[in-house]
Structure formats: structure tokens, C-alpha cells
Amino acid sequence: MEHFLIEQHLNFKEQYYSVVDIETTGNRMSNNRMTEICIVRMLGNKIEEKYTTLIDPESLIPDFITGLTGIDNEMVASAPLFSEVAEEIERMTRDCIFVAHNVNFDYNIIRNEFKRIGFDFKRKKLCTVRLSRELIPGMNSYSLGKLCNSLGINLENRHRAEGDTDATVTLFQKLLEIDEDGTEFSKFLKGSSKEGTFPPHLDRNLFHNLPDAPGVYLFKNQARKVIYVGKAISLKKRVLSHFYSKTSKSYLMCQEIHHIEHIPTGNELVALLQEADLIRHYYPKFNSAQKKPRKAYQILHYKNQLGVIQFAVGLVKSYDYSVVTHYNRAHAVEQLEQLCEDFNLCPRYCSFKTQADCSSHYKIKNCKGVCKKEELVSLYNIRATQAIASLHNQNPxxxxxxxxxxxxxxxxxxxxxxxxxxxxxxxxxxxxxxxxxxxxxxxxxxxxxxxxxxxxxxxxxxxxxxxxxxxxxxxxxxxx
Structure with a gap:
């Protein structure tokens, strides 16, 4: 057993690594182009070679990215295209384990750039965020800037590829020293392991404590603000599916997840209802469905100045007396027309546009004449009351x-x-x-x-x- 550990230790100390940082035109993994890259090739913890260059992204750099990185359109105008530096990037990372802080972002951006020129780029990956969480637990934050500040690592030219790469190299060297027998490195490099997809700032115990039962889950950021609400038949399986997703939305959301809360419901129906209620309450950043409010319409009834029971279609809570909620005004109008026809009501007193009397309505022709004082109001109101009762009966x-x-x-x-x-x-x-x-x-x-x-x-x-x-x-x- 001791011999095995020594061999494993030597393998990791003698392994080639490429520590990488890139700058891009945005923060998404799709439709995102590189503007700068820095690669440090290492043998174990020894630096062998460094390569850095600006890259023409062939698209405009947004102002907020320039404000963050200092890289503007003029700086990259004379820079090489990715296709012109791809061979060097491939060489610098060949036979190496690809290392980065939040590795999935850098790795997938580079993979996409290679795909554009018809090359399938594949490397084993290690993430210094996730390694740090395992090997240096208890930090307030595992962002590169705050982690370096806590550990006394020099970080110059923040949000530039070379400055961030140099700091990541120092951090990586520390991690190699801490993981003497390579246990954590080995765990993260297993091909069957899904660890690399886990949100970098999330305490794994919060995930492991989730039950395999129906309920609602809430993802929260560092400030404990709800950023996503979801429902599940199996909470643990559904939450894990977010971590495995390769979409830009899931990646960006996972970078912000610091806390998970869950509410067991016992069944899917209440989970769905509670999810809708919580989305309406918190309006979470990453929930796109159910956030847009829908107007609700009701068939209203009241007595007008003539004592006649009047019907109308209006927004919910416009009146005290209202029944039958619709989320499409046309459906409410259609139901009121049917009610008018079934109970021989007057189109004019159902708020349909007519001339002086009700004879001009395109569909309803069976008014008994209350609008022309040919029918007693009391008799008309009996039928109107029956119509109201029928509406209530439709809503059990x-x-x-x-x-x-x-x-x-x-x-x-x-x-x-x-x-x-x-x-x-x-x-x-x-x-x-x-x-x-x-x-x-x-x-x-x-x-x-x-x-x-x-x-x-x-x-x-x-x-x-x-x-x-x-x-x-x-x-x-x-x-x-």
C-alpha cells in the first residue's frame, strides 16, 4: 500500500500541466469569443514555458468587458486570429492536464474556438476552485482575487490573462504541495467522476443532505438572495441535473450558487404550486418561465341605476361581485355571450356594444325587451340571478x-x-x-x-x- 502511494505521488509530481486563463467578449460559453490567452506549461510544480497573446475575436468587445479587462477593440485590431495561434495553443497543452480557475469556462471556450476551425480539442481537466475547496476548506470565498488575498498570493493585472495565470500557477503549486499523495487530484481526474461539474462555491454537505423525495429547492447566491426556484419529484436527482448541464445558463447559475435550501412537499402537485408561488414572490434571476404576469379577467355583475342586474367582463378585483376567472379576455367574452344566449339576457345589459336597443348585436337576438321597458325589471333579474347561479355551479x-x-x-x-x-x-x-x-x-x-x-x-x-x-x-x- 505504501509503495502504491509513493508511485501515485511521483506520477502527479512528474505530470505535465498547462495552467490557462483567457479573456473573452462576454461571460457566456456560447457565442463568446476569446480576446486574450495565457498558458504556463509545467512539469509537476516547475514552470517550463509561458505563452501569452491577444487574439482578434472577430466581433466587437462590449464596453462593460473593456471596463473589466482593459482590453478594447483597438488593442485587438492588429492581433492574430485564433486560427493563427491555434497550433501553438495545441502544442502548449498537448499531453498536459488542463488547469484553470473555474476550468469549465476556459476549457469550453477553447474547445468551441477549435471547433470553429474543424479541430476536436480534448484534454483532462483540473479546477483550482474545486481543488481549493477540498484542500483548503473554510475560506470565505474561492474567487481567485479573494483566495489569493487570503493566502498571500501576489495577483497583479487582475482580469488580464497573464496576471490571472501567474496567480493560478502559484495557487496550483500550493495545492500540489498540500495533496502529497495525490488523493484529491486522483479523485478529480477520474473519467467517471462528475466532481468537475459541481458549483465551486457550494458546500457539498448541503447537496448530500437533499432527500430523494418531492419538493421545492431554492438556489441562493453569496448574499443569500434567491437566484433560482425549481420543483422536483426527486430533489437530489433534479438538483444534480443542473450541475451536469452544459448550457451557458446552467454554467453561469452554478458559478453563483453558494447555498441550497429545500422544502419537502410529499407530492408533485404541491411542489408545482409552491414553485409558482415562490417564483412570484422572489422573482429569481435565473427563472425565465412564470415571471411574466398575466392579466386575469372575470365576469362581473352588479345592479345599475335602473335596478337591472348588469354583466361585464373586467379585470380581477375591479368589483366586489365577480365570478369565473379567465386569463384570456376573449374566453371571458365568449362565456358571457353564451350566458346571455342561454338565459335570454339583454346584450345591452351584458355590456356588449349595441345601438339604442339590443337588436343590433351580431349573435344574440332573444332579448325579451327589458332594454325597451317591454319586460319588468324584476322578471329580468330572476333570469339574471339564475345566470349567476349557473356561473357558480361551473366553479365547484x-x-x-x-x-x-x-x-x-x-x-x-x-x-x-x-x-x-x-x-x-x-x-x-x-x-x-x-x-x-x-x-x-x-x-x-x-x-x-x-x-x-x-x-x-x-x-x-x-x-x-x-x-x-x-x-x-x-x-x-x-x-x-
Whole structure:
């Protein structure tokens, strides 16, 4: 065993490494071009050769990048194209382990540049961020600047390729000394290992503590601000999938993740509903779906100055008396037209554009004349009240029973008058058979377009499975 460790130690000390840093036109891995590169070729911890050059990115450098790096369009105008320096870059990294701080960014940018000229660039990789987290635990930050400051490493010309590479070389030499038997180096170099994809600033214990159960997870940055909310049937597997993703969005998000919190839900339905609620609450940076607000429309009813029950389509909360929520105004108008036709209502008193009387409406022709005083208002209002009752009947009260977070509890989702109210958890032996049974346990939430769609999708997929419908007697909308 001792002989094996000595051999492993010698292998790592005698291995060739290329320590690399690049500057680019942006911070994404796709559609991002190189502006500068520095490579230090090492044998073990000994520097053998250095190569650095500006590169013409063949695209404009944004002002914010110039402000960060100092590299502007004029500086790269006479610089070589990548195709002109590719052979030297390939030579400097040949038979070497590719080393960088946040290695996936530099490595993938270089791979993409080689792809553009028809060359498949492949190297083994080591990340000094992840190695530092393992070998130098407990640092407040593992960014290159703060790490160098904490360790007393000289860092000049920050955000220039040569300055950052020189500092990374010194850091790498320290890491080689600390990992005397090469245990951590070996772990990170295993072809089957996924360690290289792990967020560099995340405590692995936070990930390992995630359960293989349904719930919601929140990624937070260093300031503990929520930057992403997601839901999962298996929290651990879903979170891990973000770390394996090679998209620019996932890479950039992983660079900002410092903390993970999770909320177990016991079932996918509540996970979906809670995800929608949290996205609406936090408006996270990396959530693109569900952030755009949707206007909600309702069929409203009230008594006008003539005492006639008037209907209209309006935005939610415009009036106290409103039923039937739609997230498309045309759908609300269509339902009101059908209501008008079914109950012989007056188009004029349903707020449809007509002339002096209602005869000009393109579709509805069965008004009994209340608008021309040919029908008593009281008789008309009876039909209008029946129409209101029919709207309420289209929006039943029901609860959807779901598994709880443990074997000792069950979960319910409440819908009242067709509108999502919230969810709750109760002892599995508790009697939950009606809306009133749930009132004391519910965690109330605000319905929106997305929760509406989640409930609809569930019912479409599962029908009345696990649904307890509550029939309530019709109540008159108005009394004269």
C-alpha cells in the first residue's frame, strides 16, 4: 500500500500541466469569443514555458468587458486570429492536464474556438476552485482575487490573462504541495467522476443532505438572495441535473450558487404550486418561465341605476361581485355571450356594444325587451340571478387529496368557487371530506395564471381521482 502511494505521488509530481486563463467578449460559453490567452506549461510544480497573446475575436468587445479587462477593440485590431495561434495553443497543452480557475469556462471556450476551425480539442481537466475547496476548506470565498488575498498570493493585472495565470500557477503549486499523495487530484481526474461539474462555491454537505423525495429547492447566491426556484419529484436527482448541464445558463447559475435550501412537499402537485408561488414572490434571476404576469379577467355583475342586474367582463378585483376567472379576455367574452344566449339576457345589459336597443348585436337576438321597458325589471333579474347561479355551479368547491411529507400525514389542495385557495397537511387519520374540514389547516395562497394551469393540468391527467367534490346549494345573488 505504501509503495502504491509513493508511485501515485511521483506520477502527479512528474505530470505535465498547462495552467490557462483567457479573456473573452462576454461571460457566456456560447457565442463568446476569446480576446486574450495565457498558458504556463509545467512539469509537476516547475514552470517550463509561458505563452501569452491577444487574439482578434472577430466581433466587437462590449464596453462593460473593456471596463473589466482593459482590453478594447483597438488593442485587438492588429492581433492574430485564433486560427493563427491555434497550433501553438495545441502544442502548449498537448499531453498536459488542463488547469484553470473555474476550468469549465476556459476549457469550453477553447474547445468551441477549435471547433470553429474543424479541430476536436480534448484534454483532462483540473479546477483550482474545486481543488481549493477540498484542500483548503473554510475560506470565505474561492474567487481567485479573494483566495489569493487570503493566502498571500501576489495577483497583479487582475482580469488580464497573464496576471490571472501567474496567480493560478502559484495557487496550483500550493495545492500540489498540500495533496502529497495525490488523493484529491486522483479523485478529480477520474473519467467517471462528475466532481468537475459541481458549483465551486457550494458546500457539498448541503447537496448530500437533499432527500430523494418531492419538493421545492431554492438556489441562493453569496448574499443569500434567491437566484433560482425549481420543483422536483426527486430533489437530489433534479438538483444534480443542473450541475451536469452544459448550457451557458446552467454554467453561469452554478458559478453563483453558494447555498441550497429545500422544502419537502410529499407530492408533485404541491411542489408545482409552491414553485409558482415562490417564483412570484422572489422573482429569481435565473427563472425565465412564470415571471411574466398575466392579466386575469372575470365576469362581473352588479345592479345599475335602473335596478337591472348588469354583466361585464373586467379585470380581477375591479368589483366586489365577480365570478369565473379567465386569463384570456376573449374566453371571458365568449362565456358571457353564451350566458346571455342561454338565459335570454339583454346584450345591452351584458355590456356588449349595441345601438339604442339590443337588436343590433351580431349573435344574440332573444332579448325579451327589458332594454325597451317591454319586460319588468324584476322578471329580468330572476333570469339574471339564475345566470349567476349557473356561473357558480361551473366553479365547484373541491379538495384534491395527496400524499403527505411523511407516512403519518396526508395533504390536501383546496379549490373554492373554481379558484385555488392553498394547501395543507393533516394527520393521515384525520377526516377530510369537505372544505370546512380543511379550513383550520390550510396555508392560504394567492391564485394566478400558473396555479390555474397547474390545477387544470392535474385534473386533465388524473380526472376525479383523489378529488372530493363538495356540492353546495345555490344561493340567490340578489334579493329585492
Amino acid at each position: 368547491n373541491y379538495i384534491i387529496k395527496q400524499p403527505g411529507r411523511t407516512a403519518e400525514e396526508s395533504c390536501f389542495v383546496m379549490v373554492k368557487d373554481g379558484e385555488y385557495q392553498g394547501y395543507g397537511y393533516v394527520d393521515q387519520y384525520a377526516s377530510i371530506a369537505s372544505i370546512s374540514d380543511c379550513e383550520d389547516f390550510i396555508d392560504r395562497k394567492v391564485a394566478n395564471y400558473h396555479t390555474n394551469q397547474i390545477i387544470r393540468s392535474y385534473l386533465k391527467k388524473y380526472g376525479e381521482q383523489n378529488v372530493i367534490l363538495e356540492h353546495t346549494p345555490d344561493e340567490p345573488a340578489y334579493s329585492d
